[in-house]
Amino acid sequence: MIKVIAKLTIKEDKIEELKSIIPELVAETRKEDGCLSYQLFQDVKNKKMLSFVEDWESNEALQRHMNSKHFQEAMPKIAELQEKEMELSVCTLVI
């Protein structure tokens, strides 16, 4: 299982716009083969900080996702709303 943590820092005035783009990306992603979990969380204190927390069956499934139409279309839109670059961590379980 592959865990992905993608931490976004969104411009204060673009948070709602981000939330309007995400549902379609999430709906399409959750249909993908090998997508075990795909959720977006928001920091309770710093509303600009949102994190995707994702579980993928395999690295192949994750690569398919990153090459998918819905992901490729969403990324540039999300990038425009960011205050700084996304921090991406692709991880495996230690314990």
Place this chain on the structure above:
Amino acid sequence: MIKVIAKLTIKEDKIEELKSIIPELVAETRKEDGCLSYQLFQDVKNKKMLSFVEDWESNEALQRHMNSKHFQEAMPKIAELQEKEMELSVCTLVI
């Protein structure tokens, strides 16, 4: 449900030492009331980057954890092994 993402950056030569401290902390934590999930992940490319990803039933459960003996004892030990400060994000689900 409260999601906690705690990103650690550990000194290269202290990663194994960290992994020796964690099992006891994890075992005790998973017994706690309101602990739904408590896992440690390691970045596949940057081995110094490890992230706790935790699910808590409530903020009260999380506060009890942060006041627990096993957490209070583990934190200073972990702090000594860090290259830079832990990045903690306490979050709620957006979607």
